[in-house]
Amino acid sequence: MSLLLPRPLGERAGVRGEGNEESIMATDSMTQPPPVRPQPPTPNPQSPLIELRNLKKYFPVRSGVFSRVSAWVKAVDEVSFIIQPRETFGLVGESGCGKTTVGRTLLRLIEPTGGEVFFQGRDFCQFSAAQVRQARQQMQMIFQDPYSSLNPRMTIGAIIGEALKVHGLARGEALDRQVGVLLERVGLAATYRSRYPHEFSGGQRQRIGIARALALEPQFIVCDEPVSALDVSIQAQILNLLQDLQNDLGLSYLFISHDLNVVEYIADRVAVMYLGKLVEVAPVDELFRNPQHPYTLALMSANPVPDPTVQTQRTVLTGDVPSPLNPPSGCAFHTRCPQAMERCKTTPPPLVRSGQGTAEHSVWCHLYGEGTDE
Numbered sequence: 161m162s163l164l165l166p167r168p169l170g171e172r173a174g175v176r177g178e179g180n181e182e183s184i185m186a187t188d189s190m191t192q193p194p195p196v197r198p199q200p201p202t203p204n205p206q207s208p209l210i211e212l213r214n215l216k217k218y219f220p221v222r223s224g225v226f227s228r229v230s231a232w233v234k235a236v237d238e239v240s241f242i243i244q245p246r247e248t249f250g251l252v253g254e255s256g257c258g259k260t261t262v263g264r265t266l267l268r269l270i271e272p273t274g275g276e277v278f279f280q281g282r283d284f285c286q287f288s289a290a291q292v293r294q295a296r297q298q299m300q301m302i303f304q305d306p307y308s309s310l311n312p313r314m315t316i317g318a319i320i321g322e323a324l325k326v327h328g329l330a331r332g333e334a335l336d337r338q339v340g341v342l343l344e345r346v347g348l349a350a351t352y353r354s355r356y357p358h359e360f361s362g363g364q365r366q367r368i369g370i371a372r373a374l375a376l377e378p379q380f381i382v383c384d385e386p387v388s389a390l391d392v393s394i395q396a397q398i399l400n401l402l403q404d405l406q407n408d409l410g411l412s413y414l415f416i417s418h419d420l421n422v423v424e425y426i427a428d429r430v431a432v433m434y435l436g437k438l439v440e441v442a443p444v445d446e447l448f449r450n451p452q453h454p455y456t457l458a459l460m461s462a463n464p465v466p467d468p469t470v471q472t473q474r475t476v477l478t479g480d481v482p483s484p485l486n487p488p489s490g491c492a493f494h495t496r497c498p499q500a501m502e503r504c505k506t507t508p509p510p511l512v513r514s515g516q517g518t519a520e521h522s523v524w525c526h527l528y529g530e531g532t533d534e
């Protein structure tokens with residue numbers, strides 16, 4: 161499904177004309193009142209841009225001749241957080257912990273099993289399919305692999321301009337001009353529009369992916385490991401570009417990564433995820449200065465430190481990551497936690513909070529008292 165949908169803006173709005181959907185409606189309206197376009201409910205400016213409440217995504221596992229559901233993969237289980245306008249919210253964790261599934265479910269590219277997603281205070285899960293399409297123009301995604309995410313048979317101009325064209329927002333010279341502006345916005349020459357993806361390096365391809373995501377002028381972008389396939393020297397350039405775009409365009413990001421150094425560099429707040437659940441959320445400086453959850457400590461001690469003179473205390477995790485098909489009871493981390501207690505095996509850990517608002521530090525762990533249940 162394409163994320164790129166129309167948005168009547170300035171010059172683009174003027175491009176709408178004969179032969180498009182709206183003019184067909186005008187002809188029909190001679191006998192009937194014009195159909196009402198399904199508009200999303202009015203945004204609430206006081207609300208966070210994005211709010212997840214107890215989001216769940218379980219994938220069915222089917223087996224047998226009749227493909228009956230025999231089990232569920234709990235990819236995302238009761239995940240809650242907010243993202244404010246102009247904020248970069250980092251999401252970190254080991255491979256398979258559910259990061260991508262959070263991003264895809266949040267955008268309703270896949271339907272949640274339970275929980276709620278609010279976009280500007282509006283219950284996104286209650287939107288009709290048409291309202292989702294309308295709202296999703298403000299929510300885009302940048303993918304991990306800059307090689308497979310661009311169609312090798314399309315020119316760069318066709319890739320970036322596809323949504324604008326398909327939805328009748330620009331065509332002909334106006335489309336070319338718009339694509340050129342987008343290419344220059346991400347640091348590439350406007351003349352590249354006639355070239356093909358194989359002519360570009362990984363970093364340039366990721367810039368093209370970013371230009372495509374910007375075409376409809378979104379407010380929010382899910383960046384799913386956008387630099388993990390790139391050389392370290394190129395990573396910094398792409399991260400700086402994302403920061404510049406955020407400053408200039410007022411964007412918010414959900415920034416997914418398994419690399420703590422990258423998240424420390426770009427994020428304002430960070431959530432640490434393990435086996436489908438959040439285990440710790442804090443402002444980035446607070447998390448790196450004062451990590452509390454044993455899993456966060458283990459991730460940090462496994463993280464390469466750029467300065468070799470810095471001595472770090474290492475926490476080495478033992479055991480494999482359990483399967484999300486059958487996560488451990490109590491605290492899902494208890495099978496690997498160096499500080500596990502008896503009650504960790506049976507009782508889910510409480511949520512313990514300190515600080516307030518975006519300065520809040522949340523940790524789900526029995527080491528930190530009874531806390532408050534959500």
Ligand SMILES: Nc1ncnc2c1ncn2[C@@H]1O[C@H](COP(=O)(O)OP(=O)(O)OP(=O)(O)O)[C@@H](O)[C@H]1O
Nearest residue numbers: 219233235254255256257258259260261262418484
């Ligand atoms: N469509 C699907 N059907 C069944 N299981 C799925 C599907 N998509 C993801 N999963 C499972 O859900 C869990 C979470 O997957 P997800 O891709 O969200 O993890 P991730 O944290 O993004 O991992 P990575 O860092 O490797 O990208 C994994 O166990 C994965 O196998």
Ligand code: SF4
Nearest residue numbers: 491494497504525526
């Ligand atoms: S709840 Fe128990 S097992 Fe889980 S992280 Fe805390 S101490 Fe370790």
Ligand SMILES: [Mg+2]
Nearest residue numbers: 259260261384
């Ligand atoms: Mg992923």
